[in-house]
Amino acid sequence: MKTMTTHLKKLALAVAVAGTASASMSSFAAENCPIPENVRVVIGSTSTGGDTYQNSSLVTDYLSKHLDINMKVDAVGAIPAFRALERSPNGNTIMIFHDMAYLGNLYDVNGYGNVFEKFKIGPTIAINPGNAYLVPKDSPYQSIGEIIDAAGNGEEIKVAIQPGGVSEIGFSALKNAVKREYPGKEKNVVAVNTGSQADKNQLLFNDYADVINGSVQANEQYTRLPKSDQKAMRFVWLTARNETIQQANPEGMGETTREDLLEYVTPNASVPMTDDKNFTFDKEFFFVYNKQMDQDIVKCIDKALKEVYAKGEIQKRQKELFFIPNYMPSSEAGKHLEDKMTEYKDIINNIQS
Known part of the structure; x- marks a missing residue:
C-alpha cells in the first residue's frame, strides 16, 4: 500500500510538472504571438x-x-x-x-x-501580373505605340475602363504618354467608363470602344478566337514589369506562353512616363x-x-x-x-x- 501511495505521489508530481511546462509554453507562445x-x-x-x-x-x-x-x-x-x-x-x-x-x-x-x-x-x-489592354483582332492598331501615335495624330481613342483604381491607372499612363509625346493631344484619349469586365468586353464587341482594360486571366480565351469572330481580341499591352512576367511559369496562361506575354511588356511595348522611364504597374x-x-x-x-x-x-x-x-x-x-x-x-x- 505504501509503495502504491509513493507511485501515486510521483505520478501526481509528474502531471503537475507537465502541466506547469505546458502552461509555460502556452504563455511563451501568447507572449511572442498574441494573435487571437x-x-x-x-x-x-x-x-x-x-x-x-x-x-x-x-x-x-x-x-x-x-x-x-x-x-x-x-x-x-x-x-x-x-x-x-x-x-x-x-x-x-x-x-x-x-x-x-x-x-x-x-x-x-x-x-x-x-x-x-x-x-x-x-x-x-x-x-x-495580368493587368492588360486589348483591341479587337481586326483593329488597325498593331501595338500600344501605334495607339499613342494615332492619338497624337488626331484620332480619338476610346478606352473602356472601370473608373477609380487598378483599371484606370493604365489609362492615365496612356493619356500621360500622349501628352508627353504630343502635347495638347491627350484629349484624344477618351475614357468610356463602365463596370465589370463583361461590360468592358461588350463595349469592344459592339465597337463602342477601341481599347479595353482587361486581364490575362479573363481575356486570354478571346485571343484564341479567329479574326472573323466578333469576340476575337488581342493583347497590345501588359502593365506588369518585364521582371515580373519572367517569373511566371513557362506555360503562361491558357495557350499564351510566358514568351508570348513578354511581347506586351516593356521594352517591347512601351508607354513613356518620364524622359528615361517607361510606365509599369x-x-x-x-x-x-x-x-x-x-x-x-x-x-x-x-x-x-x-x-x-x-x-x-x-x-x-x-x-x-x-x-x-x-x-x-x-x-x-x-x-x-x-x-x-x-x-x-x-x-x-x-x-x-
Whole structure:
C-alpha cells in the first residue's frame, strides 16, 4: 500500500510538472504571438471567384495552419472592409487588398481615405501580373505605340475602363504618354467608363470602344478566337514589369506562353512616363491592419509568413494560379507602396493639369 501511495505521489508530481511546462509554453507562445485564436480576414472585393479572394484564401490557409489558429476570408468589399478594420484594434479582424487601397484615394473614390495614414500596412504577399489592354483582332492598331501615335495624330481613342483604381491607372499612363509625346493631344484619349469586365468586353464587341482594360486571366480565351469572330481580341499591352512576367511559369496562361506575354511588356511595348522611364504597374496584394493593433501581432504575422515562404510550397501554388510570389515584410512594404503611390499621383496630377 505504501509503495502504491509513493507511485501515486510521483505520478501526481509528474502531471503537475507537465502541466506547469505546458502552461509555460502556452504563455511563451501568447507572449511572442498574441494573435487571437479566431481571425476574420476581410477583403476589398465582394466576389468569391476573383483574384483577390483566390489569392487571399490561399495565403490565409497557409498562415492559419502555420499559426494553428482559425482564419476565415470574408468577401465584404472595400468600404465595409475598411470599416470593419477600424472597429478591430485587437487583431480579430485584418484585411487583404491590393493597390486599389491607395489608388481609390488618388482618384477621389467615395469612401477611400489615405490608407497610409488611417491604417498600418502589413506585408505584401503576391502580384497579379495580368493587368492588360486589348483591341479587337481586326483593329488597325498593331501595338500600344501605334495607339499613342494615332492619338497624337488626331484620332480619338476610346478606352473602356472601370473608373477609380487598378483599371484606370493604365489609362492615365496612356493619356500621360500622349501628352508627353504630343502635347495638347491627350484629349484624344477618351475614357468610356463602365463596370465589370463583361461590360468592358461588350463595349469592344459592339465597337463602342477601341481599347479595353482587361486581364490575362479573363481575356486570354478571346485571343484564341479567329479574326472573323466578333469576340476575337488581342493583347497590345501588359502593365506588369518585364521582371515580373519572367517569373511566371513557362506555360503562361491558357495557350499564351510566358514568351508570348513578354511581347506586351516593356521594352517591347512601351508607354513613356518620364524622359528615361517607361510606365509599369504590378498589381500587388498586401495586408492592412488597424492603426492600433499590437505591433507584436504585426511581427508575428511577418515571421510566420517568412517561414511559410521559406518552405517554398506556397510559391508553387501561387504560380499555378498565375500569381507571382512576392513576400515583403511590413517594415519594407509600407515604404514600397507609398513610393508607388507618389509615382502614380504625379501621373494623375499631370493629366489633370
